[in-house]
Amino acid sequence: MNQQKPSIKQIYLRLRRQQGEQGWWPADSHFEIIVGAVLTQNTAWTNVEKAIQSLKQQNLMTPQAMIACSRPELAKHIRSSGTFNIKAKRLHAISRWYFSHGEFSEISNWPTAKLRRSLLAVHGVGAETADAIILYVFKRPVFVVDAYTKRLFSRLGFVDEDCSYESLRGFFESNLESDAALFGEYHAHIVEHAKHVCKVRPYCERCSLSEYCDFSK
Ligand code: SF4
Known part of the structure; x- marks a missing residue:
């Protein structure tokens, strides 16, 4: 490191200063967040937005409507999100779970x-997916981690590249105050930064964290 190692909170504050408030998760209802969390598996959010739009146009954005919709029909409306047959089955399963347990x-x-x-x-x-729902729907302080989180924080020297999901989640939860709003914003900042700056081939010259990072050298 060029400097003394920053705290995890300092990294967050630096990202927030550069990127501004993220305001995740953008949705009109709790159920829409759940649907988005399933649809975003292995695809870009822009593809998810199209699928959500289509579901809303067909009045399918309720668990009851989704359960009543046949799987081929549902798959047709979420085509843009990729692997649509698999995701239609998953949406049926999560809709049944949500509805049968009394919803929010x-x-x-x-x-x-x-x-x-x-x-x-x-x-x-x-x-x-479970942690995204727990955090963004139910506002519980569970830190959501993903491949972006692993890439950024292994490059910054905090974790090993091959660390497990649970150890990475534990790392954040034990180094931050237990605050769902903070966790939600932090995850959003990590995704934003890793998508646009700390990419597979990173743009270190425009990175607000470069002074803390030896990776580019
Ligand atoms: S300096 Fe480069 S490798 Fe390090 S966090 Fe920034 S973009 Fe990623």
């Missing part, structure tokens, strides 16, 4: 551990 008003009373366990048992919901 009931599920929001659950303890976080129960919520996470229950979500991870739903078809097609892995750790990242």
Whole structure:
């Protein structure tokens, strides 16, 4: 490092100063966040936006409407999000889960551990999707990590490139105050920075974190 190693919070403040407030997750309802969390698996958000728009136009953005819609029909409307047959099956599964448990008003009373366990048992919901739902829908302080997080923080020298999802999540949760709003913004900043600056081939010359980073050398 060129300088003394910064804290995780300092990295956040530096990103926020450069990128401004992110305001994630953009959606009109809790259910729309859940749908977005499934649709965004392995695809860019711009593709998800088109699918969400299509679902709304067809009045399918409720769990009841989605459950009632046939899988081929649902797949047709989410075509832009890629792997649409797989995602249609996943949307049916998460819609059934949400509806059968009483939607937000009931599920929001659950303890976080129960919520996470229950979500991870739903078809097609892995750790990242579950944590995104727990954080952005239910506002619980669970840090969402992904490939962007791993890339950025391994380059900055905080974690190993091959660290596990759970160890990376634990790293953030044990080094930050337990605050869902902070976690939500921080994850958004990481994604933004890794998508546009700390890319696979990084633009280090325009990076606000370069003074903390030895990777480019
Ligand atoms: S200096 Fe380069 S490698 Fe380091 S965080 Fe910034 S963009 Fe990524």
